[in-house]
Amino acid sequence: MQPQVSALELRAKTGGAAIRKIPIARVELDAREFAAVRKVLESGRLRAGRVTQAFENEFARAAGARHAVAVNSGTSALFLAYRALLEPGDEVIVPDFTFAATAAMVVAAGCKPVFADVDPETCTLDPHEVERRLTRRTRAIAPVHLFGGPADVAALAGLAKRHGLRVVWDAAQAHGAEFGGRDVGSFPDAVCYSFYPTKNMTAGEGGMLTTSDAKLARKLRLLSSHGEASRYSHILLGYNFRLTDIAAAIGRVQLRKLPAALRRRRENARILTRGVAGLHGITTPRAGSGANHAYCLYTIVLEPKALGMNRDQFQRALLRHGVETAVHYPLPLHRQPIFRGYGSDRDFPVSTRLAECVVSLPVHPGLTRPDLERIVQAVREIVSTRK
Ligand SMILES: Cc1ncc(COP(=O)(O)O)c(C=O)c1O
Structure with missing residues (x-):
């Protein structure tokens, strides 16, 4: 309120x-976004196509990841990451202090969020608290780069490796944030972004996943579009979480800015x-x-x-x-x-x-x-x- x-x-x-x-x-838009959107509208091709593909390639390059998969929101990005990496019933450790979607999508994916306290200085997931919440069913952690401030990537990635856990990073607020000189989008397993209007860059609404794992990228792409491997052949139970080329056109200009x-x-x-x-x-x-x-x-x-x-x-x-x-x-x-x-x-x-x-x-x-x-x-x- x-x-x-x-x-x-x-x-x-x-x-x-x-x-x-x-x-x-405040959303900062100028003639460049207007012209890019106009071009898409005039083309008559509005759904995810060449503009979205170009946006994915440019975003992956900027984040230092091999692959990027565009989706229609940060919430969809989180949901797909959990769906792709986990099985129903798996436990995911999530910070207790974050936007609700980080944990809500764990539930939506059929898994169980387990909350852990955050560090008082950075407000991000406290690795010691994560250790305390580990159980036999823990399969992943979902640290959040809250407010754009990176979580303790070194400690959390090390902990995940020691315990054989997957990591879904919530970077909805952290476009361009870095840890150890590397963009936060370059760390395994998957990094989730939002393009909601108050974020560091926008597409109206939208989201992106980055990963350097080719198999995971393919699965995420399939899940985001009906699990359709070729026309009307559905090999995975998927969704329609595609971005539009209209939104991608805004996103490409915003990425350059x-x-x-x-x-x-x-x-x-x-x-x-x-x-x-x-x-x-x-x-x-x-x-x-x-x-x-x-x-x-x-x-x-x-x-x-x-x-x-x-x-x-x-x-x-x-x-x-x-x-x-x-x-x-x-x-x-x-x-x-x-x-x-x-x-x-x-x-x-x-x-x-x-x-x-x-x-x-x-x-x-x-x-x-x-x-x-x-x-x-x-x-x-x-x-x-x-x-
Ligand atoms: C930390 C965090 N996670 C997830 C989301 C969800 O992103 P979206 O609003 O694009 O669905 C947001 C956006 O507000 C966020 O701030």
Whole structure:
């Protein structure tokens, strides 16, 4: 829920003049996307075809993977990865602090999600907690590069190897994030991306899987399109999760813009951190060792006692300065109605606390220098006047 602030309150801040609201996210489209979509529309070939294939090739190259399979959402990408790699009843260890789809698709694939707590600094899957949740039925782990900050790839990949587990990486928020100098899309077994409009790049809606395993890529491709090996010959029970060439046309342009957009996101994050780090009651985001954060989201952790206000009050105060914020995420997975019975607050102290205290500030590439200064000033003012 977004806190509400009236237009009157907003005007009061500036002595009557309306202040421009700084949005939490903004889709950046220009004539290049419009022209690419127009070309597809004029061609009359709208379904997955040559444009989607070109998008897959370009995405695989950018992510440092041998193969990429385009699908119609990040959720579909996760579902297909689990379907392709696992058998019904298998257990998959998932972080307790993530977007619901990471775990919901485990259930949809007939498997069982097992939640594990996250690291308090990076908010990503804690390898020690994974070790504690292993059972004889554990077959995979699904770490999430949350907010664009890479999980501890070295520790998690090592753990998976030692225990013979598959790894499905959720990189829905992490286009362009790196670990150990490598793009997160290059690690085995499968990496799942989303092109939802608030992500680092968009296609309207859409998703992508990357893998360097040719057999797995073929299976994913089959599953995404009716399991159809040749015309009307269905060799696997499949689905229609295909992307359209219309969406792929947007995606291709966005992929070309990604390096510049990432530079802006990282620079914006640097300015925000320089401006608010060290303020009592606020912890700024941190990439783990060896990780290069992609800042899909700039999520700070509040300490309500030190601040003298709760998260709601903090968000409302920022909105009075015209700064929109959001909460990713207000509930840990074990508290979601769909996951009742999967554990209690006592099992996941870190994710339970994070869900109460995180708040995301705008970091998108559309921010101007004055916008960033306004965000920093607003946070500093709110923190100092409360103490
Ligand atoms: C971490 C995470 N996983 C999965 C998804 C699902 O992606 P989509 O919305 O494209 O289905 C999202 C998107 O919001 C996400 O943030």
